[in-house]
Amino acid sequence: MSTRVQTQGRLIDRDRPISFKFNGTLLKGYQGDTLASALLANDQMLIGRSFKYHRPRGVVASGSEEPNALVGLGEGDRFEPNQRATTTEIFHGLTATSQNHWPSLNYDVGIVNNVLSRFLSAGFYYKMFIHPRPFWKHFYEPFIRHSAGLGKAPNPEVRDADRYEHFYAFTDVLVIGGGVAGLQSALTAARAGAKVLLLEQTAHLGGRAPVDGGTIDGMEPEAWVEKARAELDALPNTQVRTRTMGAGVYDHGYVLGYERLTDHAPDTPGPRHRLWRIRAAQVITATGAIERPLSFAGNDIPGVMLASAVRDYLVNYGVSPGDRTVVVTNNDDAYRTAIALVQAGLKVPVILDARPTGGGALMDEAKALGIRVETGAAAVKVKGAKRVHSVCIGVQAGEGEVLEEVFCDAIAMSGGWSPVVHLWSHCGGKLTWDAGQAAFRPDHARAPTSHDGNPFVIAAGAADGAFHLKDVLQNAVKAGETAATRAGGKAESSAAPRGDAPEEAPLAPVWMMPQGAKKQLRMKAWLDYQNDVKVSDVQLAAQEGFESVEHTKRYTTLGMATDQGKLSNINGLATLANALDEDIPRVGTTTFRPPYTPISMGAIAGEARGEIFQPIRKTPMHAWHEANGAHWEPVGHWRRPYAFPRKGESVTDAVHREVLATRNSLGLLDASTLGKIIVKGPDAGRFLDMLYTNMMSTLKPGKCRYGLMCSENGFLTDDGVVARIDEDTFLCHTTTGGADRIHAHMEEWLQTEWWDWQVWTVNATEQFAQVAVVGPNARKLLEKLGGMDVSKDALGFMEWKDGDLAGFPVRVYRISFSGELSYEIAVPANLGRAFWDKLLEAGAEWDITPYGTEALHIMRAEKGFIMIGDETDGTVIPQDLGLDWAISKKKDDYIGKRAQARSHMTDPKRWKLVGLETLDGSTLMDGAYAVAEGTNENGQTNTQGRVTSTYHSPTLNKGIAMGLVLNGPDRMGEVIEFTNGGDDRVKARIVNPVFFDPEGEKQNV
């Protein structure tokens, strides 16, 4: 059984016990424990179940590469699934639950998949669930959805209780990884004067060195690390952040760091996670290496662990995974584990070394301790269910004949080390195959390049394939010097500290153990523990023609689990290469994508949540609307009142009341959000002639004209009233959502096509508050305010005038979007609220009624006016909407003109705008289709048009609608059918889209 031993445990504080819960049971650990080490100390080897076969899963690794030990952490609004026990530091009151089992971790029904595993091979889902077709929707999909997914999603109804933030940093040299290599390269770069930022993902500096031993300049590694840390802290140009992972390396030296501030101490005030947005001139990836598992049968049984992890748990946490641990290896490093175990008083019955001649100095040391070493040996298979029981031994060169069975409760395996090349690769760094180490390492000649074409990423230490302590230090010094020099510093060549460690014999690549293992063995030799991918699955994929490593990955799901194949990738692609009879470097790796390990969504969002997720734009009258019960509607970044329901009144009733009050007496609309762009200069008229379909250059100062704007591909993109202020100046009104876009559109054409034209544009939208005073009594109200002549003769329809009203400096446009007598009055924004209040006060005698966007929509629809975004959807040209009258025939050119002459645009079969009236007076459904005869090749009913706007008109007391219908304008009076939800149909008559006051008598008074 796994247990806490009395010695060792350099990272734990035995004077500070900590209690935490796992699956409801109270357990004890120490300050400094990870959840994984604390669970192992409590003999909780079984931690979860695998994804596909629900096989028992225990801790394999001791760091972020862990594929198995995933748990749900926390409760309620702090619950998070799929958290790595190996990177979770424990604290008082931590609660963890195991995942992927039902009804319990020990007795799981899903294990039946394990029995059926013979039938659940690679590509099983693709092959199985194709036939019969109808089964997919009603049987297969619900079943798969139920059984798929790892962990439980948090309750969507609760909000994350923690705070997160973003943090910007700029540095000359960013060092990712705080092991010996990272520390040394940071020191070298900092001494050369570079500004250095060092990130370490764990809580401790030093990496593996304090566990692996050796000496640095004659010091124990731990002492050297302390000294290095002290020097870095003392330098003014360095910063060291622990618990901060380098998550991703991006273009031109941009790097994301992920700092976990309070995960280990949740009661600490401040943000929980911090996303560092770093711009670095040079990046050093000192990210170390990850040990590879060996592929032998039963290598997934709880108790089979990486040799380095066994050593970590013992040295760092004083935890022994078992009393009797068999070591299986193809290299010297694993001997360190055997030596450490024996020195701690634990048993190592045998070391199985796949190499025929065994290892070097470390093997001699192990033998001197009395450990039995078998060379040329293999673990043929591991026996056990929820825990290792014994291992069957054979010869590596054989097919799996069992020579001996050795009882043990843990197995420490090592298949060699793979440099962590993820961050090197994120931004295009290429790899080279190191046959000696049997690993991919960074190809220095093909480093990621920055904006200047020069490399900006340097790998250091084990991440660069330097494994011996001496090489690590020399490599790190060189990396630090190179980075500092490239970042503009002056690095003086300095000697690396002396690293002393035993010399190691070369490893022997072992991709299958034993090399000739028969199928029964290969079917139980795991590559990907989390996703349940075995050697036999990859071989099957190769046999079925999946030759590309990217295809094999997706077909088998190898490396697609939450650990992203940190343990499985190299073994998997070596297996694929062998199956294809190809060289490993020719098969290559799959793409390394950021983040290195999952980061929280909270960190990505940062402070952008709730009210400040997106700032809301507010008109000067916003506070009045809010105080008067506005029912809001988002329009662009604005909030506009949809309606102003009174106490006890429904929104619909309010809308109808607002329409009738405006039509019968006097309404008031806050139109401040409409875009207002000033276009000025000697060539302004010529420019607007290109921008609008209409002729704008002929507009007289003092007059207004409604205009249409198209994109270069002909589609209608915005509309609005243009007022000519003087010979050189126009004011262009745009839609509320269109102001910024249209302003950008204008600037683009001015700057990139007609840059020799003398035109300037300013988006003055927020400089003015604008109020529409609408209705038969509108003029009376303005006359009551006094200050300027607003009579028909002085200010005719489609004219504008500057003046003052009730002492307010105003610009009054006589334009109408409702068909009523209407004045749109602009005042400086700071006077907007006062002017609004004045209008309300003076208009009381006519029962002045503020109205919202829905009343506006209904009134414009009653008049047959189009609305950008309702009648248009990016595929509609003005000609479709019967707006030919607004398209100048005299102009040679305007943006969109050529496109509107393309064959598809001039097709007589394009759907065109008409009005629609149901025969029974009901209101058509929004987006309803006009049905036509017959069905298409998919059995769907043919269509001949669609509804674009539909309302109940309170003025006419019936449903009115606009829509695009095939040959619509030629079919006036014809009755056609529209969809009405499900199979229901409703009949409607094609009519003129102007439902109300077609002669325009009301607005022309």
Next chain:
Amino acid sequence: MLLLTCPYCGVAAEETELHAGGEAHLTRFGPDSSDADFTSYLFHRENPKGVHFERWRHVNGCGKWFHAARDTNTLEVFGTYSAQTTEPPKDLLGKIREKRPGFRWRDIA
């Protein structure tokens, strides 16, 4: 996240400050153009794995459009220059040719 130096205001701007505008140096074809020319103007774009001439706008900055010569593969930026020109500056082309012998882009060789 790219860094491009705006040739107008001199700021080394991050991609979040910029708006990408697609291929540079397009010739506009208007009402009298042939279907082939207009279609090509509207839809056909270069897609090189290598040096590309692009339009960018310093939208969250000075607001100016400018052009950039950028290697889409290595992300090397050879230079940025005014959008108010119909072809890349000679010295920039020289710089590109020096590092990318045999470089071609549309009819520029």
